[in-house]
Amino acid sequence: MTDKGFCILHHIFTQNELDQMKSMLQAYCEAKSEDTYAIRNLLQEIPGLKSLALNSNLLKILDTIDPALFLTKAIYFDKTQESNWYVTWHQDIVINVNEKIEINGFTGWTKKFGVHGVVPPDEYLKNTVTVRIHLDDTDETNGALKVIPGSHNKKLSDDEIALITQNSIPYVCEVPACGIQIMKPLLLHASSKATSLKHRRVIHLEFNSQEMPDKLAWAERTEFRSAMA
Numbered sequence: 491m492t493d494k495g496f497c498i499l500h501h502i503f504t505q506n507e508l509d510q511m512k513s514m515l516q517a518y519c520e521a522k523s524e525d526t527y528a529i530r531n532l533l534q535e536i537p538g539l540k541s542l543a544l545n546s547n548l549l550k551i552l553d554t555i556d557p558a559l560f561l562t563k564a565i566y567f568d569k570t571q572e573s574n575w576y577v578t579w580h581q582d583i584v585i586n587v588n589e590k591i592e593i594n595g596f597t598g599w600t601k602k603f604g605v606h607g608v609v610p611p612d613e614y615l616k617n618t619v620t621v622r623i624h625l626d627d628t629d630e631t632n633g634a635l636k637v638i639p640g641s642h643n644k645k646l647s648d649d650e651i652a653l654i655t656q657n658s659i660p661y662v663c664e665v666p667a668c669g670i671q672i673m674k675p676l677l678l679h680a681s682s683k684a685t686s687l688k689h690r691r692v693i694h695l696e697f698n699s700q701e702m703p704d705k706l707a708w709a710e711r712t713e714f715r716s717a718m719a
Contacts, residue, residue, distance in 0.1 A: 495642030495677035500669040502547045503623065508668055511542050511693070512625055515566060530603060531710055532564035532693065543623060543693055544714050548670070555619055555672075558699035561712040562586070562618070569633045569681075569690040576683045579638075579655045582620070582675035583609050583645060586709035593703055605709055612645055615675050617700045622671040625691035629664045632688040633681050635671065636660040642677035654678060 491497045503511075518536050519526040533540045543564075552559050563586060584607040590599055595611040628634045638658045646654070655678060665671050673679070675696070684690060702708060 491672060491674070494639040496637055496639070496663070496671060496673035498663060498665050498669060498671050499551070500666060502551070502670045503542075503545060503668045505668065507542050507545060508625055511539060511623075512691070514538050514542075515625075515691070527568045529566040530605070532566050533561070533712065534710070539693075540714065543695065548621065548623075549715065551672070552619070552621075552697060556697075556699050559619065559697040560699065560708075561695060561710065561714055562698045562708045563694075563696035563710050564712075565694040567690075567692045567694060569684055577679075577681040579651055579678055579680045581615075581642075581646060581651075581678060582618075583615060585610050585614065585618075587702065588707040588709050589705075591704065591706050593706060596706070614698065614700055615645065617698050618675045619697045620673050620675055621695045621697070622665070622673070623693040623695070624665040624667055624669050624671070625693065626689050627665075627667050628690050628692075630662050630682070631686035632684040632690040634665070634690070635663045636680050636682070637663060637673070638678040642674040645676060646678070651678060655680075 514536050515529075518529065529535055533543070544561075584598070584600065586605050586607055588606070590601075590606050590608075596608045598609040600607040622635075626632070637660060638654060639661055641654055641658075660680070663671055698708070
């Protein structure tokens with residue numbers, strides 16, 4: 491992952507674990523009495539998912555990457571014909587924090603769905619590890635991520651993103667159900683609209699081991715190893 495900025499691993503979850511996660515997500519969405527295509531603050535909204543999503547296989551992988559990692563964000567996405575969005579080439583540069591505090595190096599403040607977002611200094615982004623748990627077989631027909639391998643080493647300007655993407659051959663990240671994609675947030679990635687009727691359900695988890703300065707804190711900071719022991 492160091493050179494390319496991502497990797498794909500198969501068979502991290504059992505079919506039974508996947509079925510349980512799908513069942514919990516379906517029950518939550520049905521309780522909302524509406525079609526739910528994204529759930530933010532996922533592990534607080536559906537606490538029962540925590541022990542399933544952070545299974546022993548994933549914990550071993552996270553320990554290999556950095557034993558000090560903690561969870562900083564959890565989101566669920568479901569791309570269908572009814573929620574069929576296109577995502578242009580970008581890097582993930584915004585993190586969620588507990589409140590707005592003006593600190594040197596933290597810029598571009600936003601507030602969405604009641605949560606403060608900010609662009610942190612580069613070291614926080616380079617320290618972040620993103621794990622995408624795939625609940626469905628994912629390929630180009632149902633909106634698999636496209637990435638530019640090796641584009642994760644620094645924050646890029648709009649002009650640099652345009653130059654790189656126009657002169658690179660993207661890699662389509664086909665991930666089978668029960669598998670995961672691990673990636674660095676600065677890796678350039680995009681997603682096309684789905685052309686098939688298949689779901690593309692993904693649990694998106696972000697981890698970091700770097701604490702915030704002063705009174706700033708990660709909005710969803712969650713320790714998980716002691717709870718899983």
